[in-house]
Amino acid sequence: MKNNLVKHILTAAISLSFGAAAATVDSPWCTINSPEQIAADSVIEVEITLKNDAPAGLKIGGDLHFSNDKGAYLGFAAWGGEPKPLEPGRKATFRYRIPKLKEGVSTVFAQFFLTPATWKEKVKEHRSAPIRLTSTAPQSAPAAETAAAETAVRKKEGSWCTIETPAQVAKDGTFNVKLTLKKDIPAGMKVGGDIHLKNSDTGAYVGYGAWGGATKTATPGEMLTFTYRVPALKSGANAVFIHYYLSPSTLLSKIFIL
Numbered sequence: 001m002k003n004n005l006v007k008h009i010l011t012a013a014i015s016l017s018f019g020a021a022a023a024t025v026d027s028p029w030c031t032i033n034s035p036e037q038i039a040a041d042s043v044i045e046v047e048i049t050l051k052n053d054a055p056a057g058l059k060i061g062g063d064l065h066f067s068n069d070k071g072a073y074l075g076f077a078a079w080g081g082e083p084k085p086l087e088p089g090r091k092a093t094f095r096y097r098i099p100k101l102k103e104g105v106s107t108v109f110a111q112f113f114l115t116p117a118t119w120k121e122k123v124k125e126h127r128s129a130p131i132r133l134t135s136t137a138p139q140s141a142p143a144a145e146t147a148a149a150e151t152a153v154r155k156k157e158g159s160w161c162t163i164e165t166p167a168q169v170a171k172d173g174t175f176n177v178k179l180t181l182k183k184d185i186p187a188g189m190k191v192g193g194d195i196h197l198k199n200s201d202t203g204a205y206v207g208y209g210a211w212g213g214a215t216k217t218a219t220p221g222e223m224l225t226f227t228y229r230v231p232a233l234k235s236g237a238n239a240v241f242i243h244y245y246l247s248p249s250t251l252l253s254k255i256f257i258l
Contacts, residue, residue, distance in 0.1 A: 023129035059083035190215035
């Protein structure tokens with residue numbers, strides 16, 4: 001059976017407003033508006049508008065990257081989410097939390113791309129102006145907007161269960177996953193799920209993250225809740241996923257995985 005993995009993004013989803021000054025970058029296929037500066041521990045918004053003659057029927061993606069005052073690239077900073085549909089003439093807003101800074105970092109930039117699916121299939125790309133990092137935090141967004149972002153969920157349908165996960169979780173936080181068992185699963189089974197690390201940009205597996213606790217009794221049709229704490233990240237990891245299995249006892253005797 002194919003091993004379909006559920007992914008959890010580690011950036012917090014708290015929106016903050018722009019500062020007073022903004023920078024605009026114009027390319028043949030898009031216009032990008034970004035703040036000129038932002039606090040190093042805050043969340044920023046970057047807007048991208050497709051021009052009317054940009055390729056149609058594609059998706060827009062955009063991730064945040066580290067750099068310095070000289071323009072040197074210093075690595076990946078934050079994932080911008082799955083690419084989303086955007087037609088010519090329309091605008092999209094991307095939100096990023098500034099993660100812990102690497103040595104030498106003084107600016108960040110958003111790298112946008114048009115694609116039919118993922119970064120690997122991109123047909124156009126362009127970056128925002130450099131965004132300088134400061135020590136002054138901007139004003140936060142309304143509490144209702146923050147709560148709505150934090151409670152967004154994703155659903156994964158498998159052959160023997162349905163899984164609901166938070167769309168985003170904090171790097172040092174805890175989160176719950178709801179797993180609903182199908183009614184036609186074998187009787188007398190148990191369910192377990194452990195955390196693993198990956199790189200969401202390349203899809204590369206980075207390693208084992210943490211034990212998910214003792215297996216739970218799998219009653220057909222029942223919903224189970226699993227609680228996890230995000231483990232310490234290894235080099236190259238910017239996401240985690242939960243590897244669930246249905247088994248008479250342990251992972252070694254599993255009969256179904258998701």
